[in-house]
Amino acid sequence: MEKKKVRITFQPSGKTVKVDKDTTLLEAGAQAGVYISSICGGDGICGKCRLIIKEGNIKANPTTLLSREEIQKGYVLACQTTAEGDLEVEVPAESRAEREKILVDKDAQRFRALYPQAREKVFFKYEPLVQKLYLELPKPTLQDNLADHLRLYREIRRKRKIPIMQSGLKVLRILPKMLQESKGKMTATIGMRGETTEVIQIEEGDTTEESYGLAVDVGTCTVVAHLVNLNNSETIDAEATYNSQRVYGEEVTRRIIYAELKGPDKLREAIVNDINNLISTLISRNKIKLNDVMALVCAGNTTMVHLLLGLDPSQIRREPYIPACTSPPPIRAAEVGIKINPRGLLYTLPSISGWVGGDITAGILATGINEAKSLTMLIDIGTNGEIVLGSKEWMVCCAASAGPAFEGSGVKHGMRAAAGAIEKVKIFSDGKVKYSTIGKTKPKGICGSGLIDVMAELFKAGFINRSAKLNPEASSQIREKNGEVEFILVPASETQISEAIVVTRADIENLIRAKAAIFAGADILVKSMGLEIKEIEQLYLAGGFGNYLNKEKALVLGLIPDIAPDKVQFVGNTSVMGAKMALLSREALERSYEIARKITYYDLITNPGYMDEFISAKFIPHTDLTKFPSLAKKSKEEIRK
């Protein structure tokens, strides 16, 4: 019997798709190109994929994640609902995982501003991975009778010291004719492929003016691309988007499971598409030809790189956590489907282990921990919190599974650092709230830095206690709705999403878990080296928080170790920074391999003390106040008052 097809229309975009009757609305959305938020990837446990049924009949599995009022208004969970007939549904603002650009131009500038700061600290020889060289080849004679390709190599070697050179058949085929027609005046593009240098392409005349590359941070949640002029190392523009693999699961493990069940192709296509969209936006906005983009360097966690290259990630999630490859060689970008110059190269920064990826190698490169004279720590807060500790003598790292709370997922009104996200918050003891949003628009949700502020402010105002429980009696702004206690941050009338922006008891629990996981990782790493927190001379805090992070508040919460604020520096997205450094300097790329080789991975998953440390860190700031001497002193003073 043929399956009955139904037509589903998604509002407000109006996109329509015909699907089998037993297809869930979440899958239908993916097929229609309507992206709907989902953390659990369709298991019906995250409650993020909310839709409103406008017309038509549905069949839905029961859920506890919707309130009675919501069900009456027509809300359903997309992953738990199938259509009985033709259907019209609305994707409410909070469920829209938008594909459009999420960081406005102003944000792009702010990302860019971080780079020179890092460059001052770490010096590498300026030598882009891909370069264009203008050559004038002398005409062959009976005495100078070298073959055309050797003549080309000789000319290149006059300009650059290159021991091993190669070129593809395509180049050799067009070389003789081009030499005759251009009278030897030509531009060769050379690219580094390990010890070998490849002549990637040849062009008539001098085209050296137009030479571009891309640095890309392939994050679990967001993908950030910087367009770089390879002639002068200038960052021309930056662009970011959500990683559209999100519909297959918000967390890394979920995506590995999806790849195992359904094959890795869909995931590869999703991320390649995202990167291609970023590239086409960047080049059209800056009036650059696709052919003049010769290289891109990607930094991402080990699984993201596996999925980008179409490698099998399945063993990363199983003991003993072995990745297929930690240092993929440079390849032709076109091989994975990335659209730049068809012969352009794709580099990926080397990973350290299955759970500490090239984004961290990039972070070390960008912050220069591998050159540091004194003890330095890097905490990169993402879906996994990675921590690096060390100096130029030695380095260790670990990954703590924090969950995506600080990236805005798993939090009712959480969102990424994009326009409309609340990034700064002040809460007064009478429950009044002052906040500011990215882009100065009406708020739509809260991003990571806003969430850190909210937690610290709720604590300071006395609305949550040290085990982070909201106290319903503490303020009239705390209400109980549908059995959930929540703090009203912004009333419905001031938001973009037609409901109040709140922080619930469950949100706070998720955030506390995330902070506890990160701190416990940092603490164990320090202890395992026989050191103490107070010996740390410099702490770098990295992550996609956007542009702002309040160090004092991160400390009040116990998210970061107790270190003098002047030793703590917020460094933003170090993944894209490191990728860019590698793009611009062969030496930096080589250094990244050295970093990945040199660093020791410390496994928290099998560490018997981790759970203990985690539970004791699930407290504000910590169960053991001796770990936070500066706060212990303060709280005593407060009690005296």
Added chain:
Amino acid sequence: MIIPDVKQKWANPINTVAIGAAKEEGGTRASTINVGGVTTLPFLHFEGEIPHRPVVAMEILDIVPEDWHPLLSKYFSDVWDNPGKWAKKCVEEFGADLICLRLVGCDPDGKNQGPEEAATAVKSVLEKTGVPLIIWGCGNDDKDNEVLPKCSEVSAGERCLLGSITENNYKTLVALCKADGHKLIAESPVDINIAKQVNILATDLGLDAEDIVIYPTSGALGYGIEYVYSIMERGRLAGLSGDKMWAMPILCDIGKEVWKAKEAIVSQNEVPQWGEQEERGPLWEATTAYVYLLAGADILIMRHPKAVKEVKKYINKLIV
């Protein structure tokens, strides 16, 4: 051969908690009890001070128990319709150091008695006995917060031990202890960190650390006892090493756990090879208690008179 000196000097003594107030202290108790104060691990007399011996509290209920085993009912059924008489029998006949009154009757899923009935039970125990009293709620947070204030009020000044606070419900009880001069049981789910966290929450509200007894949750022999043991041992080591939030005496609630275990309640007919149940039941309870004594328990709550007798004998042997 010279035997090396293995004595350790610990940084911090365990707090001494005084339970029960005599007339001159504002109460009416004929006897009072101090627990804790040790400066060494359990029973290491050669190493440090053990100023106060572990004590045994016998458990009674505010209502007639519905599910107590016949091995227990044969000792108590003549008196258990009256908490005062029941308590008196425990003290006078079976040598209980304290009485633990558990307000099972208040449970909203059971008899759902109110604050007045609970307070009457408390009063009658206080009148009929001269030993210190432990008052333990029914375990339903909302109901306990409603019932215990009245119980605390009628026993004000008697320096009872009130239980129990948890991470999620502590404010009412902490306030009562401060107002009426009682001591507090801080409960945690076999977790070394959460035990500390509960103590921090209580002391943050202004209660003295010296007013708290830790209840790390107990299990019967054969039911995870080694897990509780290691948590107690680690906690005590932390306390002796200077961690103020673990420097409290420890309470173990044994009777309740043992008299659910099949080794105690299954008859000889069912499992002949396990031997005489009359012996086996109390032995199981006593053995569980021995283990906790070695882990550092200061207060044991027990049910069977024979087990109580054996454990007290054992304590006498260990305390010189």
